[in-house]
Amino acid sequence: MLIDAHTHLFEIKKYEISSDITPVVAGYSPSSNKKAVELARSKGYPFTLGIAPQTAIKDDISKLDDWTKFIENNEPNAIGEVGLDYKWAQTMEDVEKQRKVFKRMIELSDKMKLPLVIHSRNNPVENKVPKNAIDEIIQTLKGKKILMHFFSGTEEQAVEIVKNGGYISVTHLHSKERRKVINNIRLDRLVLESDSPYVGKTPETIRDAVTYIAEIKGIDAEEVAAKTTENAKRFFRF
Numbered sequence: 001m002l003i004d005a006h007t008h009l010f011e012i013k014k015y016e017i018s019s020d021i022t023p024v025v026a027g028y029s030p031s032s033n034k035k036a037v038e039l040a041r042s043k044g045y046p047f048t049l050g051i052a053p054q055t056a057i058k059d060d061i062s063k064l065d066d067w068t069k070f071i072e073n074n075e076p077n078a079i080g081e082v083g084l085d086y087k088w089a090q091t092m093e094d095v096e097k098q099r100k101v102f103k104r105m106i107e108l109s110d111k112m113k114l115p116l117v118i119h120s121r122n123n124p125v126e127n128k129v130p131k132n133a134i135d136e137i138i139q140t141l142k143g144k145k146i147l148m149h150f151f152s153g154t155e156e157q158a159v160e161i162v163k164n165g166g167y168i169s170v171t172h173l174h175s176k177e178r179r180k181v182i183n184n185i186r187l188d189r190l191v192l193e194s195d196s197p198y199v200g201k202t203p204e205t206i207r208d209a210v211t212y213i214a215e216i217k218g219i220d221a222e223e224v225a226a227k228t229t230e231n232a233k234r235f236f237r238f
């Protein structure tokens with residue numbers, strides 16, 4: 001049994017999920033939140049609802065009250081994906097929109113007593129937009145139950161997040177920094193995700209994430225599968 005902690009399953013066409021994978025279906029905008037609820041309810045899958053930073057920039061955030069109400073009425077397993085993305089933000093106005101929406105999502109998670117699934121990316125270039133979205137997230141969310149989806153930060157940031165009670169989500173993609181992160185984070189704080197169809201094409205790619213973690217930690221793939229499943233169930237409460 002494996003759990004894909006983050007997939008936009010409703011956006012994958014002509015795909016039937018394997019019986020040994022449970023997907024956590026993730027919304028990120030008003031329209032995708034609706035699709036996530038419909039699919040997850042019809043199949044009995046866990047799901048998360050949220051307004052992501054890209055939506056905060058692109059959509060008309062004067063509707064934030066309605067979007068928030070929809071999430072509250074549909075009782076997700078977590079609020080997500082939400083966060084800050086300073087790679088996408090082009091201006092300080094974009095940054096302020098993201099912060100406003102994010103603050104609202106944090107308040108909602110407090111009100112509903114739900115954990116947060118976080119999207120965050122740093123700004124790779126020198127411009128007027130702040131650089132470090134991940135540090136800002138760590139500071140803002142101290143003491144809250146969070147899962148860092150498709151984590152792209154450093155080993156030090158990962159250690160800090162886990163010290164604060166957070167979880168790190170791992171895709172099948174390899175990199176030097178990810179290897180260090182996986183090596184330094186306890187297995188009981190790691191979960192698997194495909195972020196399909198955007199990162200992995202389908203949830204099947206979490207099988208490669210299992211192999212990757214097992215190889216780095218020098219343990220059996222079965223242990224990685226069992227532990228990450230346990231972790232995801234604990235985090236999403238199902």
Ligand SMILES: [Zn+2]
Pocket residue numbers: 006008026081195
């Ligand atoms: Zn995603």
